[in-house]
Structure formats: C-alpha cells, structure tokens
Amino acid sequence: MKSIDSLFVVIGTLWLLVGMTVGIVMGASHNFLFMPVHAHINLVGFACHSIFGLVYRQWPAMKGSSLAPFQFWIFVLATPITLLGLYYTLTGGPVLPAIVGSLAILIGAILFFIVLWRARNAV
Secondary structure (H helix, E strand, O other), rough: OOOHHHHHHHHHHHHHHHHHHHHHHHHHHHHOOOOOHHHHHHHHHHHHHHHHHHHHHHHHHHHHHHHHHHHHHHHHHHHHHHHHHHHHHHHHOOOOOHHHHHHHHHHHHHHHHHHHHHOOOOO
C-alpha cells in the first residue's frame, strides 16, 4: 500500500474533526455521558491513526510489508465498531460490539508492531 501513510493521516484528521465536534456538543449541552466515547475518538481515532501514518512515512519499508494492508483495514474498520460499541454500552445496549471492536483494534496494533519490528533496520 503505497499511500498507507497519507490515508492514515487523512483518516486521523477526520476523526479529529469528529472528536472536536462531539466535545463541543457535549460542552454546549452540559451532558458528559459520552466523555469516554469522545476520549476514544481522539485517542484511537485521531492519535493512533495519525501516528501510524507518520511512522509509515518515516519508515517507507513498512509500506512494502504484506501485513500492512491487513493492519490498515483491521484498524480502520475496528475503530468505528469500537466507538459504536462503547456508545451502546453507555446507553445500556449490548456490550459485544465494544468487545469485538476492541479486540480487533488490539489485533491491528499487534500487526503494526510486527510490521514496524520487521522494518526497523531498513533505511
């Protein structure tokens, strides 16, 4: 995936906009029930995606990994599943989406570690 770095940063920026909007809505309404969702949007959505993109840019050899596309898609798809699952959990709904999404995010993070570890000595 030649553009994985820029895709991660663009997606991270979109999550930043979503997270800021959620924060503004919570502040304006004085309803902070969804503060955990807001925090996860900013940390998993913005920070992780953006950092992944910057690291892929720093170590171009990572882009050539056969695991990179899997890492990308698992993490990108697991993020909204986790966030919706957290929303459902906070509103008394099913907890399963949060569990499944969180485990998939963990798998995406493990794949990122493997891709980075394999490329760490490449110039």
